[in-house]
Amino acid sequence: MRFGVKYCGGCNPRYQRGEFLKMISRHFQNRVDFELAKEDTLYDGLLVLGGCSNCCPDYRHFQTKTPPILVWDQDHFNQVTSQIESRLAKAREK
Amino acid sequence: MALMTKEQYIESLRALKTQVYMFGEKVENWVDDPIIRPSINCMAMTYELAQQPEYEDLMTATSSLTGKKINRFAHLHQSTDDLRKKVKMQRLLGQKTASCFQRCVGMDAFNAVFSTTYEIDEKYGTHYHENFKKYAEYIQEKDFVVDGAMTDPKGDRGLAPHLQKDPDLFVRIVERREDGIVVCGAKAHQTGSINSHEHLIMPTISMTEADKDYAVSFAVPSDAEGVFMIYGRQSCDTRKLEKGTGIDVGNKQFGGQEALVVFDHVFVPNDRIFMCGEWDFSGMLVERFAGYHRQSYGGCKVGVGDVLIGAAAVAADYNGAAKASHIKDKLIEMTHLNETLYCCGIACSAEGYATKAGNYQIDLLLANVCKQNITRFPYEIVRLAEDIAGGLMVTMPSEADFTSDVKVPTKSEMTIGEYCRKYFKGNGDVPVENRQRIMRFIENLCLGAAAVGYRTESMHGAGSPQAQRIMIARQGNLAHKKELAKALAGIQE
Numbered sequence A: 001m002r003f004g005v006k007y008c009g010g011c012n013p014r015y016q017r018g019e020f021l022k023m024i025s026r027h028f029q030n031r032v033d034f035e036l037a038k039e040d041t042l043y044d045g046l047l048v049l050g051g052c053s054n055c056c057p058d059y060r061h062f063q064t065k066t067p068p069i070l071v072w073d074q075d076h077f078n079q080v081t082s083q084i085e086s087r088l089a090k091a092r093e094k
Numbered sequence B: 001m002a003l004m005t006k007e008q009y010i011e012s013l014r015a016l017k018t019q020v021y022m023f024g025e026k027v028e029n030w031v032d033d034p035i036i037r038p039s040i041n042c043m044a045m046t047y048e049l050a051q052q053p054e055y056e057d058l059m060t061a062t063s064s065l066t067g068k069k070i071n072r073f074a075h076l077h078q079s080t081d082d083l084r085k086k087v088k089m090q091r092l093l094g095q096k097t098a099s100c101f102q103r104c105v106g107m108d109a110f111n112a113v114f115s116t117t118y119e120i121d122e123k124y125g126t127h128y129h130e131n132f133k134k135y136a137e138y139i140q141e142k143d144f145v146v147d148g149a150m151t152d153p154k155g156d157r158g159l160a161p162h163l164q165k166d167p168d169l170f171v172r173i174v175e176r177r178e179d180g181i182v183v184c185g186a187k188a189h190q191t192g193s194i195n196s197h198e199h200l201i202m203p204t205i206s207m208t209e210a211d212k213d214y215a216v217s218f219a220v221p222s223d224a225e226g227v228f229m230i231y232g233r234q235s236c237d238t239r240k241l242e243k244g245t246g247i248d249v250g251n252k253q254f255g256g257q258e259a260l261v262v263f264d265h266v267f268v269p270n271d272r273i274f275m276c277g278e279w280d281f282s283g284m285l286v287e288r289f290a291g292y293h294r295q296s297y298g299g300c301k302v303g304v305g306d307v308l309i310g311a312a313a314v315a316a317d318y319n320g321a322a323k324a325s326h327i328k329d330k331l332i333e334m335t336h337l338n339e340t341l342y343c344c345g346i347a348c349s350a351e352g353y354a355t356k357a358g359n360y361q362i363d364l365l366l367a368n369v370c371k372q373n374i375t376r377f378p379y380e381i382v383r384l385a386e387d388i389a390g391g392l393m394v395t396m397p398s399e400a401d402f403t404s405d406v407k408v409p410t411k412s413e414m415t416i417g418e419y420c421r422k423y424f425k426g427n428g429d430v431p432v433e434n435r436q437r438i439m440r441f442i443e444n445l446c447l448g449a450a451a452v453g454y455r456t457e458s459m460h461g462a463g464s465p466q467a468q469r470i471m472i473a474r475q476g477n478l479a480h481k482k483e484l485a486k487a488l489a490g491i492q493e
């Protein structure tokens, strides 16, 4: 699976967004590729890393087959991993 | 080249033949001058962050003119979302530099001139808006810095431009030619002017017909013939020339910059003129620029405030006082004041509206309230920071003393450095040098070079406090408030 990643602009992040992405990438090593989202690419999923609950980055112009996953707190880790796990499972079923 | 790198920006300054004077002399290599360089580093940060994925959502935008990705500082705001992102970008840059990063005035001038020229053309059938659109495209494509130049020296504040003894105390047209105009005068307090590629000039006050030669807006390159700048010195500036590692400078890497920009018979070609005698629009341009700039402070000063709050908390740790309840409470108060300023910046953005030209303008009343608070809260934040830091931030010996191996003829036979390190130790685990660094950093922001940007610019930048009170009175709709009271009190007149 290939995920695009979009960061917010980071004016007042309440957690380390880069570290969060590293943790997620490590968790899905060899199963999901995460890369900075590009406009001309169709992704299996989009991970939007907001720094706070405002989660304000503009991501509407990116193309994704599944709804974007929005993060604004490091406590979202388990939620995010289980969301991506279930998408992986669904993809395997197909 | 829609986005320059930090290195390309610095090289692009070297390519200019900007005339700079400081301490009574011409500065040939001003890019590498130790007094000026921190302000260039600061501006360079606006380029550096635009290249980083973690910040580009705030630092860049899609041009409404070309559809290309551009630096947000050259953007014409297309929505209230853009206005909010502008404030967030400014907060971010304040956090990364703890200084005035200087690029906001140009962005604010850009948006104000864009919408005002549209309305001048609508009334007079002139072509200023087309001129400006071409100019804006050029700036966006080159990713240039523009100095937004409004404030004239103004001479006798009680007299209109045309009544001044010296007619050059406001920028004015001295000659009208087929191919353009010739201007004379100066702009004072120009933030980042030396570090800019271009200057966008606007009138400084609302004018009458008698002042029509002063109702002029145009753009010239920094190195246009007849343009030169005299650097404005800052408190503690020559510390940057001292030997050592720069601890005493406080913030060695970054700083702000202001200068007097003089225009001595400068020729401006027709396609770079955006107002030329339409005195009845000078008020609109001033009001719009000031409105944007009053919004700006709800971002940039908040970012610097974030760093000062952090520095005060570090000082409390190093002093061993962090657990005291009044210290915690003071840090809360600083945060409350700082976030209140941010609320104002966000609020006037969220309540913005589209101008006739299509770009977005902030809510004027809320932007003026924002700036009025800015004239006060940073002073209170500084007061609390000084309270928490303790007197050492202004009484500590120099870095040279802390490293001195000069022996003092005493029984202990210790060096000056050893005495300093012994008596200025705070919390047991913290190296003395760290304590030195944080004290000097706080000094820099509260009353050193960075106080120019954090304090006095908060007071006067974008207009002195009274200017906002006049706008608040005008926008406050007192008549409506009286009607509300009368209706509820059962008064019928």
Ligand SMILES: Cc1cc2nc3c(=O)[nH]c(=O)nc-3n(C[C@H](O)[C@H](O)[C@H](O)COP(=O)(O)OP(=O)(O)OC[C@H]3O[C@@H](n4cnc5c(N)ncnc54)[C@H](O)[C@@H]3O)c2cc1C
Pocket (backbone or CB within 6 Å): B105, B148, B149, B150, B151, B153, B154, B157, B158, B187, B188, B189, B190, B191, B192, B258, B452, B453, B456, B457, B460, B461, B462, B463, B464, B465, B466, B467
């Ligand atoms: C650090 C800094 C950066 C700045 N950067 C820029 C910039 O990049 N671009 C730019 O264009 N400008 C810039 N400014 C200028 C700023 O907008 C002016 O400082 C501001 O408008 C006040 O003008 P002044 O400094 O001439 O003060 P003055 O106008 O002399 O004001 C001093 C006092 O006199 C009062 N006063 C003045 N005139 C009158 C009057 N007619 N009637 C009654 N009271 C009066 C004022 O309210 C104030 O209390 C900057 C200023 C500072 C301090």
Ligand code: SF4
Pocket (backbone or CB within 6 Å): A008, A009, A010, A011, A012, A013, A014, A050, A051, A052, A053, A054, A055, A056, A057, B058, B088
């Ligand atoms: S999501 Fe939060 S931290 Fe990130 S840019 Fe938006 S407001 Fe700032």
